[in-house]
Amino acid sequence: MNLKKKVSIAVVRRLPRYYRYLADLLKMDITRISSKELSMRMGITASQIRQDLNCFGGFGQQGYGYNVELLYNEIGNILGLNNNFQAVILGAGNMGQALANYTNFEKRGFKIIGIFDVNPELIGKKIKDIEIFDIDILDEFVKKNKVDIGMLCVPFEQTPIVAERLARLGVKGLWNFSPMDLKLPYNVVIENVHLSDSLMVLGYRMNEKFKNDK
Amino acid sequence: MNLKKKVSIAVVRRLPRYYRYLADLLKMDITRISSKELSMRMGITASQIRQDLNCFGGFGQQGYGYNVELLYNEIGNILGLNNNFQAVILGAGNMGQALANYTNFEKRGFKIIGIFDVNPELIGKKIKDIEIFDIDILDEFVKKNKVDIGMLCVPFEQTPIVAERLARLGVKGLWNFSPMDLKLPYNVVIENVHLSDSLMVLGYRMNEKFKNDK
C-alpha cells in the first residue's frame, strides 16, 4: 500500500456515526450491508461511504458488500476504542456528575478513574465507584496513575488554569466543556463541546426554517 | 441588494465563535478591530472572516475595520438571540439538571420554563426557579405555554418517543443529547450533541498526534 494521505477531519467526524449505525445493524442481526443500503439508512451517498471507508482500507467485497460485524470492529479499531484510555473529570458539578454517570464511555473504551473538585462536601463521595478527590491532590494523582484525558467541567474562569495544569502534567487530551477556546503551549489535543454554540446554531436554523411562517 | 444565496452551515457554525471573541473584545474595552487582527486572535484567515460576515451584510468600514459593539450586536441578531425562545428540558437527571443550572443560555436569549421527569422524588422540586413537572402533564403544558425548544435528556430508549411527542405538539426545535439520529415525520429542526461521538473523535486525534511517540 502506498503512503496514505492524512484523513480529513470531515471523514473522522463521520466515523462515530458509522459505528452507531453498524451497532444498530448488529443488534438487528443483519450480517451484511451494501454501501447503497447503508447510504439510504444514513441519508448520505453510497459513494461517500465507500470513499470514507477506503481511507482506512478495503473492508468490503465486490458483489457482496460489507460484513457488518467485521466493519464494526474495524471502525472501532480505527477510532482506537481498544486504547484503554483513562480519564479524569475536573469538576463534580452537574456536568461532571453527568459524565461520570454515563455508561456509554466505558463501553467505548474510555475509563474514568477519578473526579476532582474543590467542594469539601463532595470530596470523598463516590459516583458509580469513582471517587471524588480534592483537586489539591491532582498533580500527585496524575503522576501516580495513567491519565490520558482530562474532562474539563470546572467553572469558566477556572478552565484555562486547570487545563494548563493538566497539560503541564503531560495529559495528552482535553475534553473542554467551557465556552472558550483553550490556547496552550503544550502538545495536547483539545476537543470542544460548546453547548451554547450548539444551542445558538439550533436557534439560527429554526429561524431559517420557519421565517416564512409569519 | 440582490437575492442572497443560502448561507452554508459551515459559516453558521462559526458565528457563535465570532460572537464569543467579540464579547471578549468588548470586555477588554476594545472598540474597533480589523479582520486581520481578529484573524490572528482566532487562528483563521482574514479573508474568511470578511467572506463570512459579508454573507449577512457589510458591517465594516474601509480603512477602519469593524466596530466591535456593532458587530457583536449584529451577530447576536443574526443568531436570533432576541427571539425570546422558550425551552423545556426533558429528563431531570444529571444532564437535565446541568442544563437547567447553566446561566449562559438565558443570557443568550433562551429561557427554560420547565423540566419534566417521571421520578416522583424529583417532581415538584425546583432548580433555579424552574419547576420539575410530571411528564404526564407535558402535553397540557406545551399547549398552555409557548414552547419552542425541547432539550432531550431522557434515557436512550425514551428519546425517540419523547421527541415524537414534542414534535407532534408543534415544538419546532429539538436539542438531542442521546447518541442516536432522530427521524421524525414532522417539520422540526434537530440539533444533536453527541457526546460519545465527540469523545471518540478526541481519542482518534490523540492517536494520530502521538502515534509516533511509541
Add this chain to the structure above:
DNA sequence: TAGATTGTTAATCGATTAACAATC
C-alpha cells in the same frame, strides 16, 4: 491627502459525487 482596510471577484484547494472497470 495617504494609508488602511473593507467588500467582492477570481483563483485555488479540498471534499463530495458520479462513473465504471475490477472482481467476488
Add this chain to the structure above:
DNA sequence: TAGATTGTTAATCGATTAACAATC
C-alpha cells in the same frame, strides 16, 4: 456464469484563500 457491488479514478461542486479596486 451472471449479477451485484466494491475500490478507485475522474468530474463536479462548494468552500477557502488570494488579490485588488473601492473607499473610508
